[in-house]
Amino acid sequence: MTRPPLVERFPRPSVMGVVNVTPDSFSDGGVYFRSEPAIALGWAMLDDGAAMLDVGGESTRPGAEPVPAEEELRRVAPVLEGLAGAPLSVDTAKAEVARRALELGVELVNDVTALRGDPDLAAVVAEAGAYVCLMHMQGEPRTMQHNPTYDDVVSDVCRFLAERAAFAVGRGIAEERICVDPGFGFGKTVEHNFELLRRLGEVWALGFPVLVGLSHKSSLGKIQGDPAATVGSTAASVAAAVAAYGRGAWIVRAHNVRAHVEALRVAAEVAR
Ligand code: HH2
Numbered sequence: 001m002t003r004p005p006l007v008e009r010f011p012r013p014s015v016m017g018v019v020n021v022t023p024d025s026f027s028d029g030g031v032y033f034r035s036e037p038a039i040a041l042g043w044a045m046l047d048d049g050a051a052m053l054d055v056g057g058e059s060t061r062p063g064a065e066p067v068p069a070e071e072e073l074r075r076v077a078p079v080l081e082g083l084a085g086a087p088l089s090v091d092t093a094k095a096e097v098a099r100r101a102l103e104l105g106v107e108l109v110n111d112v113t114a115l116r117g118d119p120d121l122a123a124v125v126a127e128a129g130a131y132v133c134l135m136h137m138q139g140e141p142r143t144m145q146h147n148p149t150y151d152d153v154v155s156d157v158c159r160f161l162a163e164r165a166a167f168a169v170g171r172g173i174a175e176e177r178i179c180v181d182p183g184f185g186f187g188k189t190v191e192h193n194f195e196l197l198r199r200l201g202e203v204w205a206l207g208f209p210v211l212v213g214l215s216h217k218s219s220l221g222k223i224q225g226d227p228a229a230t231v232g233s234t235a236a237s238v239a240a241a242v243a244a245y246g247r248g249a250w251i252v253r254a255h256n257v258r259a260h261v262e263a264l265r266v267a268a269e270v271a272r
Contacts, residue, residue, distance in 0.1 A: 003107070005176035006131050007209055009087075010051050013245050013264040016089060016253045017045030018215065019055045021075040026061035027216035027231045027255060033075075039082030046086055049261035052108065054253060055079050055101075056091030060112050060186070062145040069096040080104040089133070093117030095124045102128045110211075112137055112186065114164040115171070126172035133179050133211050134164045138187025148187040154199045157182045162206055179251060181211040185219060193219040197243060204248030213253040214240040215260075238263045246271070 003009060021038045023030045032038040042053045057075035058067040067075075072094060080088060080101055089108035090101035095118045098109045102124070108131035115122045115134065125132045136157045138148050150156045161180040169175055182196045182203050196203070203210050214220065220232025220240055232240075234256045241252045241260050245267050254260040 003129055003131070003177065006108075006179055007176075007250070009107070009131070010209075010251060012209070012250045013268060014051035014251045015049060015257055015260045015264065016211070016251050017042065017048075017050035017053045017257045018253060018255045019045070019053050019079065019083075020059070021055065021057050021079050022059045024059045024061070024064060025056075026059065026218070029059065029061075035078040035082060038079045042079070042083045042086060045257040048258035050257045051251075052087035052089050053083060054089040054091050054108075054110055055083070055106075056110075057097070058092065060091075060141045062141060062185075064141045066142075069094045072097050073100055076101065077104065080106060089131075093121065095120035098130075099124050102130055107131055108133060111135065112183065114161070115168055116164075122168060122171035122173065125168075129174075129177070131177045131179070132168060132173055133181055134161060134168060135181040135211075135213075136160050136183040136186065141186075144187035148189060148192065150192065153188065153192040153195050154202050157196060158202055158206060161203065161208075165206070165208060175208075179209040179211045180206060181213060184212065184214050185217045188219075190219040190222050193217070194223075197240065197247070200244055200247035200249060209250035210244075210248055211251040211253060212241070212244040212249045214244060215252075215254040215256070234259050242267045 019042050057072040088106045089110050090106045091110045093113040110133040112135045215237040216231045220236035221229025
């Protein structure tokens with residue numbers, strides 16, 4: 001199937017609504033673990049202006065344990081079926097899950113491992129002509145927050161994303177179907193996350209549309225004065241999203257879609 005370039009299919013700024021079908025996600029774990037509430041949430045997010053929905057069946061929060069493919073599919077397949085006809089993304093690193101999700105109408109594979117987690121995933125994406133999001137993560141979810149270190153976080157992340165994009169293209173994924181994500185909170189301290197946000201223009205300069213996932217991330221809570229915060233508020237998330245937009249972000253991944261859509265509409269009008 002030939003799809004238009006990602007930037008045409010999802011114009012800037014696009015909000016990607018998060019539908020977590022998990023018992024343990026960091027900000028909404030368990031709330032949408034059953035299929036019906038997850039499907040209802042998805043349709044409500046589209047009413048609120050989401051450009052697409054990112055359905056995930058495995059938490060990637062710090063400390064999370066991996067989930068087998070069969071269990072991940074058992075969680076996400078009924079939700080994807082219930083959202084048939086909607087613009088869909090699947091948050092998975094597994095070829096088997098992605099393959100079934102693509103059969104169910106998913107357009108974008110959001111892989112937090114940037115095609116490092118499963119050697120078969122690149123071919124599945126390429127054969128389907130799907131869009132892909134390549135995200136930076138240092139380490140793996142179980143241990144990634146144990147003392148992350150970088151020479152220069154922004155240069156290290158940019159080098160990684162350029163290398164992973166070249167890998168994807170080498171595996172037959174068209175350049176125009178790729179977006180990149182610096183992976184806020186994935187093996188990064190509060191300082192690393194804010195340095196990345198401050199200098200997001202350097203990620204933008206790689207030449208790929210940039211997706212950002214800042215919504216409810218703990219760094220946004222920690223800078224409010226609670227060093228033990230595990231989540232940030234919606235207000236803090238919206239501020240971060242607008243800052244990212246001002247530095248070139250294309251797609252914003254968010255839990256509270258309406259708040260992000262309204263804020264980004266204002267930001268886009270100002271920037272026009
Ligand atoms: N963040 C999360 C999950 N997937 N994908 C991309 N591309 N970028 C992100 O920043 C990102 C992501 C974590 O958020 P959430 O899905 O709400 O939590 P959990 O992984 O615990 O389910």
